[in-house]
Amino acid sequence: MDNFTAFIYGLVQGVTEYLPVSSSAHLTLLPHILGTPDPGLAFDVFLHIGTLLATAVYFFKDWIQILKHPFPKAARHDHSSSVHISWVHLIIGTLPAVIAGVLLNHWISDHTRSLWVMGVTIPLFGIILWLADKKSPKDRNISRTTLMDMFLIGCMQTLSLVPGVSRSGSTMTAARLRGFKRQDAARISFLMSLPITLGAIVYEAKHWHEIVDSLQGWQPLVIGMVSALVFGAIAIHYIIKMLGKMSFAAFAIYRVILGAAILFFQ
DSSP, X not given: OOHHHHHHHHHHHHXXXXXXTOHHHHHHHHHHHHTOOOOOHHHHXXXXXXXXXXXXXXXXXHHHXXXXXXXXXXXHTOTTOSSOOOHHHHHHHHHXXXXXXXXXXXXXXXXXXXXXXXXXXXXXXXXXXXXXXXXXXXOXXXXXXXXXXXXXXXXXXXXXXXXXXXXXXXXXXXXXXTTBOHHHHHHHHHHHHHHHHHHHHHHHGGGHHHHHHTOOOHHXXXXXXXXHXXXXXXXXXXXXXXXXXXXXXXXXXXXXXXXXXXXXXX
Protein backbone atom coordinates (compact mmCIF):
# COMPACT_ATOMS: atom_id res chain seq x y z
CA MET A 1 0.00 0.00 0.00
CA ASP A 2 1.31 3.46 -0.90
CA ASN A 3 1.26 6.33 1.57
CA PHE A 4 -1.49 8.31 -0.19
CA THR A 5 -3.85 5.31 -0.14
CA ALA A 6 -3.10 4.84 3.57
CA PHE A 7 -3.96 8.51 4.11
CA ILE A 8 -7.30 8.08 2.30
CA TYR A 9 -8.16 5.02 4.36
CA GLY A 10 -7.41 6.97 7.56
CA LEU A 11 -9.54 9.89 6.39
CA VAL A 12 -12.50 7.60 5.62
CA GLN A 13 -12.14 5.73 8.91
CA GLY A 14 -11.79 8.95 10.92
CA VAL A 15 -14.88 10.60 9.43
CA THR A 16 -17.21 7.59 9.11
CA GLU A 17 -16.42 6.19 12.56
CA TYR A 18 -18.32 9.14 14.05
CA LEU A 19 -20.85 9.94 11.35
CA PRO A 20 -23.88 7.63 11.68
CA VAL A 21 -23.18 6.03 8.29
CA SER A 22 -21.16 2.84 9.09
CA SER A 23 -17.38 2.99 8.93
CA SER A 24 -17.12 -0.77 8.33
CA ALA A 25 -19.29 -0.49 5.23
CA HIS A 26 -17.22 2.36 3.82
CA LEU A 27 -13.95 0.55 4.50
CA THR A 28 -15.37 -2.55 2.78
CA LEU A 29 -16.37 -0.47 -0.25
CA LEU A 30 -13.08 1.44 -0.46
CA PRO A 31 -11.00 -1.33 -2.13
CA HIS A 32 -13.72 -1.62 -4.83
CA ILE A 33 -13.65 2.15 -5.39
CA LEU A 34 -9.86 2.53 -5.35
CA GLY A 35 -9.15 -0.73 -7.13
CA THR A 36 -6.77 -1.84 -4.39
CA PRO A 37 -6.53 -5.12 -2.45
CA ASP A 38 -7.86 -5.46 1.08
CA PRO A 39 -5.30 -3.74 3.34
CA GLY A 40 -5.32 -6.55 5.90
CA LEU A 41 -5.87 -6.99 9.60
CA ALA A 42 -2.81 -5.05 10.79
CA PHE A 43 -3.87 -1.93 8.90
CA ASP A 44 -7.45 -2.24 10.19
CA VAL A 45 -6.17 -2.46 13.77
CA PHE A 46 -4.03 0.66 13.33
CA LEU A 47 -6.97 2.59 11.83
CA HIS A 48 -9.03 1.78 14.91
CA ILE A 49 -6.17 2.76 17.22
CA GLY A 50 -6.26 6.12 15.44
CA THR A 51 -9.96 6.73 16.12
CA LEU A 52 -9.60 5.41 19.67
CA LEU A 53 -6.93 8.06 20.26
CA ALA A 54 -9.16 10.70 18.65
CA THR A 55 -11.91 9.89 21.18
CA ALA A 56 -9.44 9.89 24.06
CA VAL A 57 -7.84 13.21 23.06
CA TYR A 58 -10.97 15.14 22.11
CA PHE A 59 -12.85 14.17 25.28
CA PHE A 60 -9.77 14.32 27.51
CA LYS A 61 -11.45 16.51 30.16
CA ASP A 62 -14.51 14.27 30.22
CA TRP A 63 -12.33 11.17 30.64
CA ILE A 64 -10.58 12.77 33.61
CA GLN A 65 -13.97 13.31 35.24
CA ILE A 66 -15.12 9.78 34.41
CA LEU A 67 -11.93 8.21 35.78
CA LYS A 68 -12.48 10.01 39.08
CA HIS A 69 -15.81 8.27 39.59
CA PRO A 70 -16.04 4.46 39.46
CA PHE A 71 -19.63 4.50 40.76
CA PRO A 72 -22.79 6.37 39.63
CA LYS A 73 -23.60 8.08 42.93
CA ALA A 74 -20.26 9.91 43.11
CA ALA A 75 -20.49 10.92 39.44
CA ARG A 76 -24.04 12.22 39.89
CA HIS A 77 -23.08 14.48 42.80
CA ASP A 78 -19.92 15.93 41.23
CA HIS A 79 -21.07 19.44 40.31
CA SER A 80 -17.76 20.16 38.56
CA SER A 81 -18.45 17.43 35.99
CA SER A 82 -20.39 18.05 32.77
CA VAL A 83 -21.04 14.36 31.99
CA HIS A 84 -21.95 12.62 35.30
CA ILE A 85 -20.98 9.26 33.79
CA SER A 86 -19.09 6.66 35.84
CA TRP A 87 -17.09 3.53 35.11
CA VAL A 88 -20.18 1.48 35.88
CA HIS A 89 -22.18 3.38 33.24
CA LEU A 90 -19.60 2.56 30.57
CA ILE A 91 -19.22 -1.06 31.67
CA ILE A 92 -22.98 -1.62 31.52
CA GLY A 93 -23.14 0.11 28.14
CA THR A 94 -20.30 -1.99 26.75
CA LEU A 95 -21.08 -5.46 28.09
CA PRO A 96 -23.98 -6.33 25.72
CA ALA A 97 -21.82 -5.81 22.62
CA VAL A 98 -18.87 -7.65 24.19
CA ILE A 99 -21.03 -10.66 25.03
CA ALA A 100 -22.71 -10.65 21.62
CA GLY A 101 -19.35 -10.25 19.89
CA VAL A 102 -17.80 -13.19 21.69
CA LEU A 103 -20.81 -15.45 21.11
CA LEU A 104 -21.83 -14.42 17.59
CA ASN A 105 -18.73 -13.02 15.89
CA HIS A 106 -17.99 -16.13 13.81
CA TRP A 107 -21.62 -16.57 12.76
CA ILE A 108 -21.91 -12.92 11.78
CA SER A 109 -18.63 -13.09 9.82
CA ASP A 110 -19.83 -16.18 7.95
CA HIS A 111 -23.39 -15.02 7.18
CA THR A 112 -23.53 -11.23 6.97
CA ARG A 113 -20.25 -10.06 5.36
CA SER A 114 -21.69 -9.26 1.95
CA LEU A 115 -22.58 -6.22 -0.15
CA TRP A 116 -26.18 -7.44 -0.29
CA VAL A 117 -26.48 -7.26 3.48
CA MET A 118 -24.94 -3.77 3.56
CA GLY A 119 -27.24 -2.67 0.74
CA VAL A 120 -30.17 -3.46 3.04
CA THR A 121 -28.86 -2.51 6.48
CA ILE A 122 -27.40 0.87 5.48
CA PRO A 123 -30.73 2.41 4.33
CA LEU A 124 -32.88 0.48 6.80
CA PHE A 125 -31.06 1.73 9.88
CA GLY A 126 -30.77 5.19 8.35
CA ILE A 127 -34.57 5.33 8.19
CA ILE A 128 -34.82 4.02 11.78
CA LEU A 129 -32.42 6.78 12.91
CA TRP A 130 -34.51 9.41 11.12
CA LEU A 131 -37.75 8.15 12.67
CA ALA A 132 -36.22 8.02 16.15
CA ASP A 133 -34.90 11.54 15.70
CA LYS A 134 -38.20 12.88 14.37
CA LYS A 135 -40.51 11.29 16.94
CA SER A 136 -38.44 11.49 20.14
CA PRO A 137 -38.61 14.16 22.85
CA LYS A 138 -35.63 16.48 23.03
CA ASP A 139 -35.27 17.57 26.63
CA ARG A 140 -32.70 15.27 28.28
CA ASN A 141 -28.99 16.03 28.54
CA ILE A 142 -26.00 13.83 29.24
CA SER A 143 -25.86 14.75 32.93
CA ARG A 144 -29.15 12.82 33.41
CA THR A 145 -27.84 9.54 31.97
CA THR A 146 -29.00 6.53 33.99
CA LEU A 147 -27.71 2.96 34.12
CA MET A 148 -30.86 1.81 32.29
CA ASP A 149 -30.12 4.32 29.53
CA MET A 150 -26.63 2.90 29.11
CA PHE A 151 -27.86 -0.70 29.14
CA LEU A 152 -30.49 -0.06 26.45
CA ILE A 153 -28.10 1.98 24.31
CA GLY A 154 -25.54 -0.80 24.78
CA CYS A 155 -28.06 -3.41 23.63
CA MET A 156 -28.70 -1.37 20.50
CA GLN A 157 -24.95 -1.14 19.97
CA THR A 158 -24.82 -4.93 19.54
CA LEU A 159 -26.64 -4.56 16.22
CA SER A 160 -23.59 -2.77 14.83
CA LEU A 161 -21.80 -6.12 14.69
CA VAL A 162 -23.75 -6.55 11.45
CA PRO A 163 -22.05 -4.66 8.57
CA GLY A 164 -23.84 -1.50 7.51
CA VAL A 165 -25.74 -0.89 10.75
CA SER A 166 -23.19 1.64 12.15
CA ARG A 167 -22.07 1.70 15.76
CA SER A 168 -22.47 5.45 16.09
CA GLY A 169 -25.78 5.33 14.23
CA SER A 170 -27.24 2.59 16.43
CA THR A 171 -26.19 4.25 19.69
CA MET A 172 -27.40 7.69 18.56
CA THR A 173 -30.72 6.10 17.57
CA ALA A 174 -31.10 4.51 20.99
CA ALA A 175 -30.08 7.71 22.78
CA ARG A 176 -32.64 9.70 20.80
CA LEU A 177 -35.30 7.10 21.65
CA ARG A 178 -34.39 7.64 25.31
CA GLY A 179 -35.09 11.35 24.86
CA PHE A 180 -31.57 12.79 24.74
CA LYS A 181 -30.88 15.96 22.80
CA ARG A 182 -29.07 15.38 19.50
CA GLN A 183 -25.73 16.76 20.67
CA ASP A 184 -25.88 14.78 23.90
CA ALA A 185 -26.87 11.63 22.02
CA ALA A 186 -23.72 12.10 19.94
CA ARG A 187 -21.54 12.67 23.00
CA ILE A 188 -22.85 9.53 24.67
CA SER A 189 -22.22 7.58 21.48
CA PHE A 190 -18.67 8.88 21.14
CA LEU A 191 -17.78 8.22 24.78
CA MET A 192 -19.13 4.68 24.43
CA SER A 193 -16.91 4.14 21.40
CA LEU A 194 -13.68 4.11 23.39
CA PRO A 195 -14.23 1.01 25.57
CA ILE A 196 -15.82 -1.03 22.77
CA THR A 197 -13.08 -0.07 20.31
CA LEU A 198 -10.41 -0.90 22.88
CA GLY A 199 -12.11 -4.24 23.50
CA ALA A 200 -12.21 -4.98 19.76
CA ILE A 201 -8.49 -4.20 19.42
CA VAL A 202 -7.64 -6.48 22.34
CA TYR A 203 -9.87 -9.21 20.86
CA GLU A 204 -8.14 -8.94 17.48
CA ALA A 205 -4.74 -9.11 19.19
CA LYS A 206 -5.29 -12.82 19.73
CA HIS A 207 -4.85 -13.15 15.97
CA TRP A 208 -1.36 -11.70 16.29
CA HIS A 209 0.06 -14.12 13.71
CA GLU A 210 -2.43 -12.82 11.10
CA ILE A 211 -1.57 -9.24 12.06
CA VAL A 212 2.14 -9.91 11.60
CA ASP A 213 1.53 -11.72 8.29
CA SER A 214 -0.51 -8.78 6.94
CA LEU A 215 2.13 -6.16 7.75
CA GLN A 216 3.12 -4.16 4.65
CA GLY A 217 5.67 -1.85 6.22
CA TRP A 218 5.34 0.52 9.13
CA GLN A 219 5.02 3.80 7.23
CA PRO A 220 1.51 3.17 5.77
CA LEU A 221 0.33 1.91 9.17
CA VAL A 222 1.46 5.07 10.93
CA ILE A 223 0.10 7.37 8.20
CA GLY A 224 -3.28 5.62 8.29
CA MET A 225 -3.41 5.79 12.09
CA VAL A 226 -2.47 9.49 12.27
CA SER A 227 -4.90 10.34 9.47
CA ALA A 228 -7.71 8.53 11.33
CA LEU A 229 -6.78 10.34 14.55
CA VAL A 230 -6.73 13.82 12.99
CA PHE A 231 -9.85 13.45 10.84
CA GLY A 232 -11.62 11.62 13.65
CA ALA A 233 -11.09 14.55 16.03
CA ILE A 234 -12.22 17.01 13.34
CA ALA A 235 -15.31 14.88 12.67
CA ILE A 236 -16.25 14.75 16.36
CA HIS A 237 -16.00 18.52 16.67
CA TYR A 238 -18.09 19.36 13.63
CA ILE A 239 -20.70 16.64 14.07
CA ILE A 240 -21.50 17.85 17.59
CA LYS A 241 -21.58 21.42 16.31
CA MET A 242 -23.81 20.52 13.32
CA LEU A 243 -26.29 18.59 15.45
CA GLY A 244 -26.99 21.77 17.38
CA LYS A 245 -28.49 23.18 14.17
CA MET A 246 -29.75 20.24 12.09
CA SER A 247 -31.47 16.88 12.37
CA PHE A 248 -30.29 13.42 11.34
CA ALA A 249 -32.35 13.58 8.13
CA ALA A 250 -29.35 14.30 5.89
CA PHE A 251 -27.56 11.19 7.16
CA ALA A 252 -30.67 9.08 6.55
CA ILE A 253 -30.95 10.38 2.98
CA TYR A 254 -27.27 9.66 2.34
CA ARG A 255 -27.68 6.13 3.68
CA VAL A 256 -30.71 5.44 1.46
CA ILE A 257 -28.81 6.66 -1.62
CA LEU A 258 -25.70 4.67 -0.70
CA GLY A 259 -27.70 1.50 -0.05
CA ALA A 260 -29.52 1.83 -3.36
CA ALA A 261 -26.21 2.35 -5.18
CA ILE A 262 -24.69 -0.75 -3.55
CA LEU A 263 -27.66 -2.92 -4.57
CA PHE A 264 -27.71 -1.46 -8.07
CA PHE A 265 -24.01 -1.99 -8.79
CA GLN A 266 -23.76 -5.31 -6.94
